[in-house]
Amino acid sequence: MTPAASARRPDTVRVLALQRNGDRVDLLRIDRSASDDADDARGLRPGTELNQAVARAESDAPIWVWDDTARWYPHLLRAGVRVRRAGDLRLRRQILRRSPAVPVGLLDGVDAARWDALAPASDDAAALFDLHEQDAPLDIRAEWIRQNAALAAVADPEAQRRLRLLLTAESSGALVAAELSHVGLPVRADEHARLLRDTIGERPLSAASRPSALDRLIPPLRAALGSPDVNPDVPAQVLAALRRAGLDVTDTRSWTLSQLDHPAIPLLLEYKRLARLASANGWRWLDTWVHDGRYRPTYLPGGVVTGRWAAQGGGALSYPAGLRSAVRADPGWTFLVADVAQLEPRVLAGMSRDLAMAEAAGDSDLYQGLVDRGAVQTRDDAKLAMLGAMYGATSGESGRLVARLTELFPLAFGFVEQAAKAGERGEVVQTFLGRASPAPDGFWTAPLSDLPTDGEARLRERRKWGRFTRNFVVQGTGAEWASCWMATLRNLLWELSEREDLPPRLEQRPHLAFFLHDEIVVHAPQGVAGAVAEAVDEAAATATRLVFGRFPVRLPLKTVQVDSWADA
């Protein structure tokens, strides 16, 4: 803990709001214990004046409450102002208004509809200064009070504790997200370009032509298919050509093609592989998304219904494994890359309170743990069964294995089964911390005349929604654990930097550089790598305790120190 943070007891925590006031900004103390408005600063000019006011107030370690972290925090970060804590009213409201535990109506009030409709600020350069173009400013204090009243009204104390934790983690996640975009992921553009040259050949001179390696594949491919004009970039043409060549296919997916025996298939698969690379992460990707050695996507905490993060800009969350060798730590710096082995099965053990499965999860490899306990024959079987349980496989080998493990772990497997059944009935399900699934739409609410008439089709729709709710509870709780992990780690890294007396700015200190559902990349000066690795582990242990309390489930990390992401 920093001196400022530890000196201040919880009951004296200040809650400060940033609120638009015309083309100026008011900094207001909004906690109810405030006896006067001595801390208020009104009419601050966006820019230096505002940034300095925030930096001064930050010395008391307040909670910053604002409509949307993405609107305010990027500006502060660019000015070198880092804040410890935040309450993101947009994200909090999104969770609260869906929660069945929150009494209906408590979030009503002035501007409720506008709060509900709030979209994340996207263009952070313009967002703050465009504020004056909006309607009247949203009342930050009123919404903060409404939300806290809604939280306080959650009847069950444990449910309330979890929901509070979720809101805190979500708000911290918003801080992490802004910081990730601010610092960026270190990418060596020259190395990325070299990988492209080695695989797809020379960059074409015009956007209309193909990279050389793709170009060279065209003549043999056309010859093998016996279709001299086929454009392999057009699935419909490929499909027609395949059928002319006598192959009985209905789509051109790689997996489908790989089952066929025909001389054109290897060429086609190779073409598809390289074409994908060229279009998704080729030179244009490099030009567009990598600047000054950094890749900076926009992260959207809670951007996925389950609570997972979404990301925009260059397909951040599907960064191809084959290009990760271009992701290199700066000179004198290193990466700590950590991922959770089998996050979702472990989370399932925790949320279902399945002691037998938690015991199997005591091993660092849960799948092997299932084999060692005689549950299944092979590790692949264990994996198949777990994935089947979480995604809703019913048939074939996977379905059989699910049935087998259901006997051994009735609590865990019963838990997802109940979530699926609830979904099939059209009910809302919740994650462990209390994020609720959306109510089903379409076929449940549509007029009867719009519904598929035959019972078979209706049943398929219901099963489909059941598979969604089945997965929702697990995927969503996994995301909650990951948010708690990152929020804790963010704090530990800052405390570590203070202790080590590192330079003041975030980019000069060890920081999170990338996040991928159950994996993080921390960029750190080599001198503190050991301490950072310990912090990564400690944060995971804290997250597990925060979410699951004393229930004995383990979420072990695989943490490595590497100079290139590819070596993780």
Place this chain on the structure above:
DNA sequence: GATGCTAGCGCC
């Protein structure tokens, strides 16, 4: 010229 759609594939 902008927008919406499908097919397909990368990641977890």
Place this chain on the structure above:
DNA sequence: AAAGGGCGCTAGCATC
């Protein structure tokens, strides 16, 4: 040997 959840993004094509 194949199927089950969540995404973002691209090319090509159709439509406004």
